[in-house]
Amino acid sequence: MARFTPRMVLFDLDGTLVDSVPDLLVAVNAMQRELGNPERAEEDVRNWVGNGVERLVERALTNDLDGTPDQAAFEAALPVFKRAYAESNGKHSRLFDGVTQGLDFIRSLGLSVGCVTNKASAFTLPLLEQTGLKDHFEVIISGDTLPLKKPDPAPLIYSAGWFHVHPSEALMIGDSISDVKAARAAGFSIVCMSYGYNHGKDIRDFDPDAVIDSMTELAGLVGR
Ligand SMILES: O=C(O)COP(=O)(O)O
Numbered sequence: 001m002a003r004f005t006p007r008m009v010l011f012d013l014d015g016t017l018v019d020s021v022p023d024l025l026v027a028v029n030a031m032q033r034e035l036g037n038p039e040r041a042e043e044d045v046r047n048w049v050g051n052g053v054e055r056l057v058e059r060a061l062t063n064d065l066d067g068t069p070d071q072a073a074f075e076a077a078l079p080v081f082k083r084a085y086a087e088s089n090g091k092h093s094r095l096f097d098g099v100t101q102g103l104d105f106i107r108s109l110g111l112s113v114g115c116v117t118n119k120a121s122a123f124t125l126p127l128l129e130q131t132g133l134k135d136h137f138e139v140i141i142s143g144d145t146l147p148l149k150k151p152d153p154a155p156l157i158y159s160a161g162w163f164h165v166h167p168s169e170a171l172m173i174g175d176s177i178s179d180v181k182a183a184r185a186a187g188f189s190i191v192c193m194s195y196g197y198n199h200g201k202d203i204r205d206f207d208p209d210a211v212i213d214s215m216t217e218l219a220g221l222v223g224r
């Protein structure tokens with residue numbers, strides 16, 4: 001397997017560090033009930049995560065990964081979802097096994113470390129705080145921090161600039177096609193977690209540089 005010697009490592013959040021689907025499911029179904037709509041299944045919600053709050057609400061309303069609801073229905077639903085998610089965020093989420101060890105290992109190498117997520121900042125910071133992860137990151141870029149989010153490379157390139165690191169010395173660790181596309185477009189290396197959310201598809205089919213089952217495996221993969 002490839003060996004990586006980056007100066008900076010960026011971590012995706014949902015599906016990579018934190019299993020956030022239980023909280024998102026509670027919020028989706030609170031929204032659905034309040035709007036008089038049918039509840040959605042956990043396995044569907046799992047496939048809808050990764051493109052930010054707005055896309056999740058659109059998918060939940062239409063019960064379709066590619067769905068676009070009526071604009072008025074979307075505008076009525078979005079604040080309901082945001083209120084419900086502010087309530088559930090962090091309550092049922094848990095770190096995936098190996099995350100603490102993986103983060104500790106990367107930090108022991110003295111590398112610059114950031115978090116780049118498509119989750120809106122109003123939810124990112126409370127979740128990082130509640131899971132005890134916030135202090136691991138020198139930079140946190142949320143889905144609404146910049147005008148463009150993953151799969152656009154902008155948040156990755158911004159982070160590399162922040163740390164004065166060339167993209168060729170940067171590693172992204174994620175779980176989805178958006179992480180792979182953003183990393184490729186930015187000129188980063190990309191390692192993916194096999195357990196994450198990727199819209200129901202196997203992330204191996206999208207050719208990241210490596211796929212691992214636990215962040216404990218980073219010790220055999222990263223560093224000189
Ligand atoms: O879709 C979201 O809100 C967040 O997804 P991400 O943390 O995997 O980028």
Ligand SMILES: [Mg+2]
Pocket residue numbers: 012013014015016050174175176196197
């Ligand atoms: Mg993710």
